[in-house]
Amino acid sequence: MAKDKLFVEKELSWLSFNERVLQEAADKTVPVVERVRFLGIFSNNQDEFFRVRVADVRRRSLLEKEHNDERATKLLANIQEKVIALQTKFDAIYKEVVRELARHKIYFVDHTNLSKFHDEWLTNFFQQQVIKHVRPLIPSKTRKLIDLIEDNTTYFAVQMIKGDSVEYAVVEVPTNEVSRFILLPPEKSKVKKEVILLDDVMLHNLSAIFRGFFEFDEINAYSFKMTRDAEYYVEDEIDQSLVEQMSESLKQRFTADPTRVVYDRDMPSAMLKFLKKHLQISDTNEALLPGGKYRNFKDFIGFPNFGRKYLENPKLPALFNAQFSSFDSAFEAIRHQDILLYYPYHTFDHFTELVRQAAFDPAVTSIRLNIYRVAKNSRIIHSLIDAVKNGKNVHVVVELKARFDEENNIEWSRVMTDAGIRVSFGIPTLKIHSKLCLIHRKEGDVINRYAHLGTGNFHEKTAKIYTDFSLFTCHPEITREVENVFDFIEYSYKRYKFYHLLVSPINTRLSITQMIDQEIQNARSGQPSGIAVKVNNLVDEPIIQKLYEASQAGVKIRLIIRGMCSLVPGIKGVSENIKIISIVDRFLEHPRVMVFENGGDKKVYISSADWMTRNIEHRIEVTCPIYDEKLKQRIVDIFELQFKDTTKARVIDAEQKNDYVPRGNRKKLRSQVETYNYIKKLEENYIP
Numbered sequence: 001m002a003k004d005k006l007f008v009e010k011e012l013s014w015l016s017f018n019e020r021v022l023q024e025a026a027d028k029t030v031p032v033v034e035r036v037r038f039l040g041i042f043s044n045n046q047d048e049f050f051r052v053r054v055a056d057v058r059r060r061s062l063l064e065k066e067h068n069d070e071r072a073t074k075l076l077a078n079i080q081e082k083v084i085a086l087q088t089k090f091d092a093i094y095k096e097v098v099r100e101l102a103r104h105k106i107y108f109v110d111h112t113n114l115s116k117f118h119d120e121w122l123t124n125f126f127q128q129q130v131i132k133h134v135r136p137l138i139p140s141k142t143r144k145l146i147d148l149i150e151d152n153t154t155y156f157a158v159q160m161i162k163g164d165s166v167e168y169a170v171v172e173v174p175t176n177e178v179s180r181f182i183l184l185p186p187e188k189s190k191v192k193k194e195v196i197l198l199d200d201v202m203l204h205n206l207s208a209i210f211r212g213f214f215e216f217d218e219i220n221a222y223s224f225k226m227t228r229d230a231e232y233y234v235e236d237e238i239d240q241s242l243v244e245q246m247s248e249s250l251k252q253r254f255t256a257d258p259t260r261v262v263y264d265r266d267m268p269s270a271m272l273k274f275l276k277k278h279l280q281i282s283d284t285n286e287a288l289l290p291g292g293k294y295r296n297f298k299d300f301i302g303f304p305n306f307g308r309k310y311l312e313n314p315k316l317p318a319l320f321n322a323q324f325s326s327f328d329s330a331f332e333a334i335r336h337q338d339i340l341l342y343y344p345y346h347t348f349d350h351f352t353e354l355v356r357q358a359a360f361d362p363a364v365t366s367i368r369l370n371i372y373r374v375a376k377n378s379r380i381i382h383s384l385i386d387a388v389k390n391g392k393n394v395h396v397v398v399e400l401k402a403r404f405d406e407e408n409n410i411e412w413s414r415v416m417t418d419a420g421i422r423v424s425f426g427i428p429t430l431k432i433h434s435k436l437c438l439i440h441r442k443e444g445d446v447i448n449r450y451a452h453l454g455t456g457n458f459h460e461k462t463a464k465i466y467t468d469f470s471l472f473t474c475h476p477e478i479t480r481e482v483e484n485v486f487d488f489i490e491y492s493y494k495r496y497k498f499y500h501l502l503v504s505p506i507n508t509r510l511s512i513t514q515m516i517d518q519e520i521q522n523a524r525s526g527q528p529s530g531i532a533v534k535v536n537n538l539v540d541e542p543i544i545q546k547l548y549e550a551s552q553a554g555v556k557i558r559l560i561i562r563g564m565c566s567l568v569p570g571i572k573g574v575s576e577n578i579k580i581i582s583i584v585d586r587f588l589e590h591p592r593v594m595v596f597e598n599g600g601d602k603k604v605y606i607s608s609a610d611w612m613t614r615n616i617e618h619r620i621e622v623t624c625p626i627y628d629e630k631l632k633q634r635i636v637d638i639f640e641l642q643f644k645d646t647t648k649a650r651v652i653d654a655e656q657k658n659d660y661v662p663r664g665n666r667k668k669l670r671s672q673v674e675t676y677n678y679i680k681k682l683e684e685n686y687i688p
Contacts, residue, residue: 020650163217365440399426641674
């Protein structure tokens with residue numbers, strides 16, 4: 001069978017995922033304020049897609065043209081077609097959501113439809129709160145606009161007309177300094193909430209920005225936004241530290257080629273010509289996309305609820321783990337039995353409390369941690385600094401190349417180094433994506449190890465909105481191998497063997513392949529077989545081929561894939577035994593889980609790694625077996641709840657239609673709510 005029938009291009013599959021996000025914005029059963037926020041999530045996702053995925057395809061296209069290969073060029077055309085279709089859907093959904101907000105007495109108003117009262121109020125507001133942040137840019141032959149503007153920022157192209165003379169300027173909408181959403185003071189009814197975007201505040205006061213500096217009879221402004229290639233290149237300079245190299249390479253993003261310019265489709269042709277010239281975009285460039293009046297809908301992720309509580313999701317208070325709560329210290333609780341947390345259903349405070357206790361516990365001698373993403377005001381790092389003050393040996397491995405978090409990680413590296421923490425940056429050729437913490441504690445005459453292995457980052461904020469598993473254990477073999485992972489990061493020239501952990505790039509591919517082969521053998525010999533996997537992305541072709549082989553041998557395979565999925569289920573004679581769903585709901589589904597039937601003695605794993613070639617071969621990732629039978633069953637139960645979802649689950653098929661899983665005669669089941677109830681019941685019924 002032809003390869004294009006067996007594999008979906010991952011970029012098109014990603015767009016299909018973002019279409020599922022857009023479905024949430026369109027879903028009338030979703031509270032309307034949440035629908036607005038999903039529009040923001042969709043927009044933010046599209047920005048990152050162009051900065052990373054499209055940029056990569058464009059580079060491939062340029063290379064392939066030199067060899068008369070048009071695959072990437074055709075893919076770009078398909079991407080463009082899908083993006084335009086999604087934008088059309090977005091515009092329609094936005095208008096519908098605005099109408100729905102109005103039904104709840106929340107109104108978006110623009111600068112052309114203001115009462116005298118609000119006109120005067122906005123003029124004063126602009127002068128007092130906004131104009132001090134307004135920084136016009138005046139392009140010239142020596143000041144190229146493409147070098148002056150920032151990535152993913154809303155700008156107005158301004159046209160000033162005086163007789164036959166026309167001058168242009170560019171001005172940023174300062175959303176980093178002023179809220180994008182301004183609630184106008186009530187004029188008559190306090191029930192009616194009128195909201196104006198900062199964009200319209202700028203347009204309302206456009207003349208005031210330029211008056212006195214330019215002469216004009218007419219002034220017009222239209223929005224645009226440029227997205228640049230987010231890739232960066234680290235030069236191998238022997239006299240530069242890695243931090244310095246990364247700092248320099250990040251500057252490349254400010255001058256990188258544009259991968260997309262979105263502009264107001266009502267923009268006059270002369271202004272569009274000016275933009276294309278100064279942004280160095282040709283008429284045939286596929287990166288030029290017309291859109292509506294407003295840019296940067298990503299800000300809508302933080303859209304405030306100006307109305308009643310029922311206009312957003314009801315709160316699901318994070319649960320405390322009963323085992324942690326039953327002991328005086330986190331170490332006693334972990335020593336009693338392995339603990340498995342599932343965020344955001346469980347509170348992340350248990351992990352931050354473990355690190356806080358370790359920072360002052362006299363028995364703790366050392367703490368090791370690897371960082372991929374952390375919060376901007378990380379309690380964890382503050383505790384690590386306290387640990388140094390208390391005489392602990394603290395070693396933190398920082399991944400400087402965590403995309404879009406590089407600057408945050410560079411700054412934290414400097415803070416930690418200044419505080420006396422030993423900071424290292426791992427292996428230059430491998431991103432460190434594992435989620436590990438290792439604590440040494442002197443207990444009697446021996447040093448015991450306590451470890452955390454997880455599927456998500458040590459990030460207090462995302463732990464409230466991402467679903468992720470965390471295992472806390474003092475299992476001697478597991479913790480010894482966690483230590484070996486840290487040693488491998490530091491001494492990559494040494495060879496380490498892992499008998500329990502699956503560690504990329506050492507043994508992950510081989511171990512997964514062997515476990516799939518075992519299921520194939522079991523199916524052929526009539527023993528219980530089956531594979532259940534949950535990952536964010538499945539695009540690694542060798543693993544997909546192995547899953548096809550398993551399906552043909554009769555192995556029943558169930559997959560929950562949130563994002564990209566290149567595997568095509570339901571192909572006769574190839575993948576008839578594979579079923580795939582995707583869940584998009586209020587929390588971002590983020591954990592990686594593997595369950596192999598193994599002849600009736602299930603093997604269960606949690607992992608930091610997606611099934612992508614980069615995660616298996618070009619990153620340090622850790623997949624951990626779950627040995628405690630109760631915890632194994634807990635993961636299996638949660639997977640089963642998710643696969644039975646009849647509310648937020650979509651079918652992944654060859655056509656990428658994103659149809660919801662048919663409910664049939666089954667009861668309505670929303671897996672995220674049911675998972676919360678399941679965990680809550682477990683905690684309430686805990687017996688020490």
